[in-house]
Amino acid sequence: MLDVGNVTKLIGGMTILSDVSLSVGKNEIVGVVGPNGAGKTTLFNIITGISRPTRGAVSFDGEDITGLPPERICxxxxxxTFQIAHSFPGLTARDSVMVGAIFGSDEPMTIRDAKELSAETLGFVGFPGEKMDTLVRNLNVVELKRVQLARALASKPRLLLFDELMTGLTPAESNDSVELVKKIRAQGISILMIEHVMSVIMGVSDRVIVLDHGEKIADGHPYEVINDQRVIDTYLGDVGVF
Ligand SMILES: Nc1ncnc2c1ncn2[C@@H]1O[C@H](COP(=O)(O)OP(=O)(O)OP(=O)(O)O)[C@@H](O)[C@H]1O
Ligand SMILES: [Mg+2]
Structure with a gap:
């Protein structure tokens, strides 16, 4: 479904990504891990058109999408979703999700349908019903993450990219989010997710990719990857999880 081919990104003479290739298949959940500064967010920005690769290509369903603007790729x-959850602070939660429903999808949609879809999607992600009309600036971080997720879902994606969906959540909240990720996949949506919490990655991913200093150093079944000596040396030893 998604193919990233030999992507290299140079910024100011520094190599941020070096010849990275990866793919995501239909209905797959692929986890992306790696130390801080490894290039994970940069990779997501290239896939979604926020940033252009210096070399290499991105294709989606066989179509070259390299360098297309983010709204076309959406x-x-x-x-x-973004690593630092932000949204439209002056909009209500529901209106913020409507932006995704109306502008993020190719399907034409009436305001009424978008309103309905937004409420339904906020419910699906576990956003508190009584806060639908609360301004985004008054939401807490967990609620804000839910709004972001609902807005992304309302654009009816076939592939969803999560950049640290669980960071800042309590273990109980993370568990809820893991269930949610599984529920989203059950709807036929493929997922590529950056996550630092290894137990989450291990519990939910079909495949795990490890980035280090802009290079892909592993790509395989979660248990293969955590037993890979290079991964242990460069990353797992570092976070001290295993
Ligand atoms: N626009 C930019 N200008 C200069 N350097 C940048 C830019 N964007 C990213 N970098 C650098 O590229 C490297 C990779 O950054 P990136 O944000 O992709 O890492 P990451 O793997 O997402 O890290 P984290 O786990 O901390 O989120 C870092 O060293 C970062 O400082
Ligand atoms: Mg990042």
Whole structure:
């Protein structure tokens, strides 16, 4: 479904990504891990058109989407949430999700349908019903993450990219989010997710990719990857999880 081919990104003479290739298949959940500064967010920005690769290509369903603007890529069916949850502070939660429903999808939609879809999607992600009309600036971080997720879902993506969906959540909240990720996949949506919490990655991913200093150093079944000596040396030893 998604193919990233030999992507290199140079910024100011520094190599941020070096010849990274990866793929995501239909209905797959692929985890992306790696130390801080490894290039994970940069990779997501390239896939979603926020940034252009210096070399290499991105294709989606066999179509070259390299360098297309983010709104076109979103309408083709790739949505993302951001590492630092932000939204439209002056809009209500529901209106913020409507932006995704109306502008993120190729399907034309009436305001009424978008309103309905937004409420339904906020419910699906576990956003508190009584806060639908609360301004985004008054939401807490967990609620804000839910709004972001609902907005991405409302654009009816076929591939969803999560950049640290669980960071800042309590273990109980993370568990809820893991269930939610599984529920989203059950709807036929493929997922590529950056996550630092290894137990989450291990519990939910079909495949795990490890980035280090802009290079892909592993790509395989979660248990293969955590037993890979290079991964242990460069990353797992570092976070001290295993
Ligand atoms: N626009 C930019 N200008 C200069 N350097 C940048 C830019 N964007 C990213 N970098 C650098 O590229 C490297 C990779 O950054 P990136 O944000 O992709 O890492 P990451 O793997 O997402 O890290 P984290 O786990 O901390 O989120 C870092 O060293 C970062 O400082
Ligand atoms: Mg990042």
């Amino acid at each position: 309408r083709k069916g790739i949505a993302k």
